[in-house]
Amino acid sequence: MANPPRPRAAALTAAALLVSALLAGCAENSGDQDLTAQKLDWKDCPAPDQAQGGGGSPSPLPDDGTWQCATMKAPRDWSDPQGDTIGIELIRVRSTGEESRRIGSLIFNFGGPGGSGVTTLPAFGDTYAKLRTRYDLVSFDPRGVGRSAPVRCEDDQQLDAYFQQDGTPDDAAERTEFVNSTKAFNNACKKNSQGMLPNVRTTEAARDMDLMRQVLGDDKLYYFGISYGTELGGVYAHLFPKKVGRAVFDAVVDPTQNPEQSALGQARGFQLALDNFAADCTSKTEDCPIGDTPQDVRDRIAKLLNDLDRKPIKGIFPRELTQTAATGGIAQALYSPDFWPYLTQGLEEAYGGDGSTLMLLSDSLNGRSENGEYSNITAANVSINCADDKPRYSTEFVEGRLPAFRAASPVFGDYLAWSMLSCTDWSVAGAADHPDVSAPGAAPILVVGNTGDPATPYAGARRMVRALGDGVGVEMTYKGQGHGAYDSKNRCVQGAVNGYLLDGKVPAAGTVCS
Template sequence: MPSPSLLRATAVTVSALLLASLLAGCSDDTAEDEDLARQQLDWKDCPAPSRAQGGGTPPSPLPNGEEWQCATLKVPRDWDDPEGDTIGLALIRARASGGEDRRIGSLIFNFGGPGGSGVTTLPAFGNDYAHLRTRYDLVSFDPRGVGRSAPVLCEDDQQLDAFFQQDATPDDAAERTELLENVRDFNEACEKNSAKMLPHVLTTDAARDMDLMRQVLGDDELHYFGISYGTELGGVYAHLFPRNVGRAVFDAVVDPTQTPEQGSLGQARGFQRALGNFAENCVSKAEDCPIGDSAQDVEDRIAQLLRDLDSRPIDGIFPRELTQTAATSGIAQALYSQEFWDYLTEGLDQAYDGDGQVLMLLSDTMTGRRTNGEYSNLTAANVAISCADDRPRYDAAHVERRLPEFRRASPLFGEYLAWGMVGCVDWPVPGAAEHPDVSAPGAPPILVVGNTGDPATPYEGARKMARALGQGVGVELTYEGQGHGAYDSKNKCVQDAVNGYLLDGKVPAAGTVCR
């Protein structure tokens, strides 16, 4: 069962925040450990991704033939003890292509999760940011607990296969007991395998890492592009270091004012809305929609499929079967991008004929499973960061009381997201806060981009983030589109606004709408 955070801010997968002792006061100070601030990074050609990063081959050369470069940044494991033990953060960069005289500095990316590897994601989408590379070194990293950066490890591949096959929407007491036992087993495995890191993977820790990164990269200000959960990380950074913020863009924006429960409920509405948009799109095409005669028929048939899978799974990717839970996560994954809608149509059409392979491939993408059966540490890191950040601990009784409202919000995804809230049951580290503090008085303008059709970080969160950052800081831009995020939609209006700000410092008018 994917964590609700994998969906809520990717969560994929998304979530909340701050260590109370750090909220007492903001700080614009340089790194507490001057030796770490003076370290020199040893940039080299990048190795193949580690298993925790998702495996695979080294990144392909850039269009001009240059190689991506990787390095390791030393940071304190415990920021309350900056002279104690250190851990290494994996970094990747592509040098600015437009010449040193035009170079602004480094542009640091976080692509979300929490738990996503920036070291593998940036080169995968590097061409999308080629224009920004004309004036910036493009830089990303594996946050602490992720990928090559002291990864949190929990269950093994075989255990994870079983974990993601379980019934995540229990219908009776026996299924509820089994779900809770599986969650406890997973969380106990995290404690057994990663006890030293679990107290030190908060978003506030990652924000302090980024300020040290800024210094070591030689930048007076942090220029930043945060996507999904990366907007939350960026907001926390702006709160802690408002006068160190440079040009920053938040895209696919997490609502920082919500508790985890409110976030899950909002996302239930967001995914249901996206499903409706998908259904309308399918039946509006000139050719017949193979999965329904009307938008309502499409939704009804999907709901019936999921009910059938609850008791009778179908063949998936051998030897696994497509269960109700796997199908639900696969459908959710496909709603992240309109580019995936044709795959969703194909997967549903095949599933109605008893073939669950496509939906299972989509589900595997959500959970970080490769075709060879190996998992990245996406889920482990996601749960660890979310449970360290989020103070609430929701038990089964609380979920059952809330189920009616979740079902009203989304007949398809409501129960799935509601039961996902039990993911921090018996977590060994207390959660930090109800929600993050992103207020950033004194920071320069931050461009906040919301997508009206975003399922994972619903559009309403962009306005909440802009207001929470503070007057004169958050500048809201609306994209009337589909999918998770706006810049990667290739919409010219959005890209011109973002590029104009990051490259030339031109702040678009607040309330700008792109269509």
């Protein structure tokens, strides 16, 4: 669940997808209704719709734990809490433990922004079995996402063309095409999102979570935030410090950075992950099929991308694998060491002229299913980022920063530099240069950073701790690979997180797991 390449795509820590919008854009009038007193009507979950990524209804957990879904009413605009409402889609599975030991509901946000928690939580249900002994596990589609008043931009055919274009323009003609395509996408978001674009800021989603806490019957918020979910959790803590219960932030977004600094940090992070992948492949006892040394692997990838810029190769018919699609596919595979074998396979095939595996990885990053339908993860990712982020960058600014981005990453530098144009000419002003997460007086928040994280580089964890304030953030380090720590199944990490969430045992600040 990622805060991935910000502009043109978004990947989650889950391999679950998301997008489309049939129902939830319609608003109802709440009148004088007290939304904190609403009763949720929990029912068996339907199959995810296109906006959520499609697929079948979630399967019961091995202990016959049944997934239930409900819709919570929330103000469309939190500055007018008695005005129109929207529906926030929730999912839960009940605790397995004795009612006398139940703590409450543990709410998850898996990141993006733009990820559907309703599809992602069931995909990881087994991972959180220990936590379920004392909590109901709950997640949700944040506003603008999935079934929760989803924002909509371009249709499937338009998105295919959007992701086929050159995302790293090299000359004036390509720059003009890139800028025009971005404007067309942004205009489509304004046209098709039923006026929701001003209402998808992270501050609004944080207020939804506090309403959720009350509707679920908890005095405090028990929370597990991953990737962008750490930013959402930090904003919640800033707005409601006295309502923070036990909270864990994993794969931590740096709250002190503006979009340019964040993109540059991601360039370094993805390059580090690529270097680690190359070293791992060439260190194996058998021959690495994509290079003899780490530098050889990097050189061959660079040559592949340069060749694709001139001439794409066969992808998934009728689409070809372009330089931009290959870069996205490589980035997607770096989110988890579990995907590294697919990256090796995809590169080996691409060197032979077959780009289908790299394109599958790129499609996953962009929220495209095998039947050609897109979730709304890209629309939501751009809409939430642009509503949150105040800076608006120009073509000239990006061109001036290209040397720094290329120095940070020969592979991902251009891709992430040009992503800074995603909010240019956006129809809604951004809220701030970066989020405010200062939370004096909040309960301890366990902040877990992963030294090999590509999407949320390790340095962000320490900055989050400092930004939360004295006595709030508790820093913990995982020396590992991939995006996030808990889902790596490292026993040290899971033991510390479980000990805090289940028993209130705060790990010593500076704890290191490897």
